[in-house]
Amino acid sequence: MQRDDFIAKWRTVRDSTTPDRNFSVQPFPGLRSFGSSEADLFFGRDEQIDELRELMAERNVVFVLGGSGSGKSSLVKAGLIPSLRAEPITQRVGVWYSLQFRPGEAPSARFVQAFVDDIIAPIIDRAKDVSVKKLCYDALRKTFKLKGVDENDSPEAVLSQCLKAVEQLLYENEPDAKEGRIISIDAVRSIVAKLYTLDTILSGAATAGPPNLLIVLDQFEEVFEDDVGELDRKQMIALVKSIYNDPPASLFLAVTARSEELHRCAEHDGLAKVINGSLYLVDLMGKAELAKAIQGPAKVVLASWGLASRQPFTETALEALLETYRAGDRVLLAADKLPLTQHLLPIVWDRAVQRWSETDPEELQVEASDLQAVPGWADPKLGTLRGCLNAQADRILAEAMASAEKRWQVIRSQPGLRRNEADRRGADTRAASLARREIGSLITVALTLLAKRDDRGNPKRAFASLAEILDASGVAERELDSRKQTSISAEIIEMTLGFFMAAGLIELTPDGAELKYTVVHEAFIRGWNLYQELWKDAQDREEQLIEIDRAVGMRRAPSNLWSPIGLLNWINAENEVWARSIISETAMTGLLANVFGDDRTFSTGWCRALLARSKA
Secondary structure, three states: OOHHHHHHHHHHHHHHOOOOOOOOOOOOOOHHHHOOOHHHOOOOOHHHHHHHHHHHHHOOEEEEEEOOOOOHHHHHHHHHHHHHHHOOOOOOOOOEEEEEEOOOOOHHHHHHHHHHHHHHHHHHHHOOOHHHHHHHHHHHHHHHOOOOOOOOOOHHHHHHHHHHHHHHHHEOOOOOOOOOOOEOHHHHHOHHHHHHHHHHHHOOOOOOOOOEEEEEEOOHHHHHOOOOOHHHHHHHHHHHHHHHHOOOOOEEEEEEEEHHHHHHHHHOOOHHHHHHHHEEEOOOOOHHHHHHHHHHHHHHHHHHOOOOOOOOEOHHHHHHHHHHHHHOOOOOOHHHHHHHHHHHHHHHHHHHHHHHHHOOOOOOOEOHHHHHOOOOOOOOOOHHHHHHHHHHHHHHHHHHHHHHHHHHHHHHOOOOOOOOHHHHHOOHHHHHHHHHHHHHHHHHHHHHHOEEEOOOOOEEEOOEEHHHHHHHEHHHHHHHHOOOOOOHHHHHHHHHHHHHHHOOOEEEEEEOOEEEEEEOOHHHHHHOHHHHHHHHHHHHHHHHHHHHHHHHOOOOOOOOOOOOOHHHHHHHHHHHHHHHHHOOHHHHHHHHHHOOOOOOOEOHHHHHHHHHHHHO
16 A cells, blocks of 8 residues: 555544544554454453453353453453454354443443444444345344334334334333333343344354353443442342353353452442452553554554555654553553553554655654654653643643634624623623633533542542533523523533544443443543643532531521522621631632632532532
């Protein structure tokens, strides 16, 4: 492949795909779109994959534990699963199906959706080939007893029918039941029979044996979060214990969990038994493993592009990357080194491709100069990994702000749109300043809602829908108060978070009936200085509000104290000296500006919800 063709194809892939979260290190966005064997896409941990395979030959449940950033999810998703499909384990010669999901806030709904996304959707996608469309539709119709499905139906219509059929299969009760949707453990245990029907039809009865289903329950520690309903939590724990205690034929479960959250399992009867009998501990990657992980996927892509003989990195460049990882200079937690390296690699490739487009090198390789050209590479204060993250995140934020400001002005200039007082009296420069302030407030709320405290007080990722972000935003609250017909806030939030999604730092994931935003890894929260500042500031506000609320509970206070002006009026009227003895002058100023002021960042509803949770 000629240089220009290579560059054009690389840019097309980069711009049209999102990062594959199944990889702990991914230098090429959209790696799986090149038709390469999945078994070739995980590198560096062959020994651990073999050990997991041996465990699964003996038992139906494997509990894979490791610290944050250890690569445990990648080991299962991009290592174990492709390995099973390429070479089945002893006495499990049938085809391997897999479905993967994280608990989130609605684990039961996520499990059902994962079955549709990972088992059914690929078959419908395959049906786009006219030559196999009838076969695929027949298989789905007979397996799930669909009515009225024929070759003229759109893929969307068939998928919708399949979802309803799977819900009827896996749920015991109707959607409007007061206790919530209940997963049928018996249906889950017998679901392989459905796959046998499906596999028999699709293969023309040329099956090697009964199919196998591997359920991957990723980030299991999320089931212990307060946001997860008690019924959902019990169902997921019951599913794990059921498959372990009474192993069903051809049904397997791989659970990944953070070792630092392991103690939560001991809080639930019978779960410790599962852990003790199925544990596999994953260590952090060593130098040799990391070298394979950096180069291996790139070699696969280059080979698929006709560059099989080329080494993707010069020895100097590879050694510089390995040394950067080893040193981990100024990274707050060792677990952050791997995800920050993952973040760095696509930027390095982008710089290399840019150099190739401007010159005519003899070899299309990443050189040390490409690394050094990455903004933040030689940051004297933050070090390389955090420096590169900060440089990119700052750039993305600036671009998102600039685009949002332009859109804001377009919306504000629409005829008939009601304007608040600041709009009416502000000149163009004041309007621009208002736009930047309001957009900044929206971004602040969005980012802070995507992080929360863990048991040690450190930030960890959280989930938030667009509606939840709007409910917590003072900007959106003022927009509703002014009875505007156009939701500026919603559009700005979606636009700005979209920039971070394109960079692989934030993702939008199904969570029950909703789509929710979350950060891809906590390293983004801990590593980006601005994110740290915003999150810590929000945490301080929460603590100050709770402290004041507890104090005023012992004094007579008006019922509207927690309104935008209630606290200010109450303090000014008779309680200024007392109130300012509760928290510092600086803290009070921040509260009045960010929570109770006319230009407040957080909404009154956010404040009331916070205080309600603190008393629960």
